[in-house]
Amino acid sequence: MYETLSTELTENIYTITINRPDKLNALNTTVIRELGEAVQEVYDNELIGAAIITGSGTKAFAAGADIRGFTGLSKEEGMALAKQGLGVFFKIENASKPIVAAVNGFALGGGCELAMACHFRICSETAQFGQPEISLGLIPGYGGTQRLTRYIGRGHALEAMLSGNLISAPMALQYGLVNHITSQEELLNKTKSVLRIIISKAPLAIARCIAAVNAVAGNMDGYALETKLFGECFATEDMKEGTAAFLEKRKAIFRGR
16 A cells, blocks of 8 residues: 555554665655555544554664755755655644554654654664754754754753754653653554553543643643633533443443544
C-alpha cells in the first residue's frame, strides 16, 4: 500500500512504521506524504482507537530529513518543504485519537519534530533526540523551534538547537520530553500496554481532552474551551454510562456516543 511505510492494525491500535532502515528512516517528501495518508486513515477508520508511529530496525526512529533533497532548493521551495511537513505534523497533533511515538533510536531533525508532534513519546534506552540543523546552516523547519521549547523550556531548547548536541534518553525523561524509557525489545509492547488503557476509556472524552490540552499552545482561551468541552460531555451517552457504572461499581462500556 505504501512505498516507505508499513502498517498494521491489531486490537484497535494502528502501528505506522517508517520503513527505510538503509536510510535510517530519513524523512523525504514521499515519507511525509505517506505519513499524511496513514494519519488520515487514523481519522477515518472507526476500527482504529489509537496509533503508534515508530521506525524500522534498531538504529533510528527517523534520523532527520533526507539532506539530498535539500540541494539546489530556492527560498520559496524551502518554505514549501517546511509547509508540507508542518501540515502533516499538525494533522498528527490535532488528531482526536491518541497518536504516540515509540522512539526506537535516533530521532534527529525532522525525526525529532515528528516525535514531538505525537501526543506523547515512549522511547528505548538507546534513543537520542536532537535538532542538529545548525550544523547545516539551517534551523528546524517542521515545528521544532516551537515544540521543543514548549516541552523542555527555552534555555534547554536553545542550547540543544544552537549547539546541535543530542539529548539522551535519560535526559529526555528528566526534561519531560518522554513519558517512559524501556528496552528496545519491549518498546512496542510497553507503548501498546499504555494505549490499551487509554482506548478502554470514553472516545469522545479522549478527543476533548486532546483538544483542550492542545489549546495550551494555541491562540485561544483554554479555560473557556475546557468549560465548553466539559459541558458537551454531559450530552453524551458515554458520560451517562460512565457515571452509572461508577455508582453501580461495575466496569463502564463506552461506545463513543
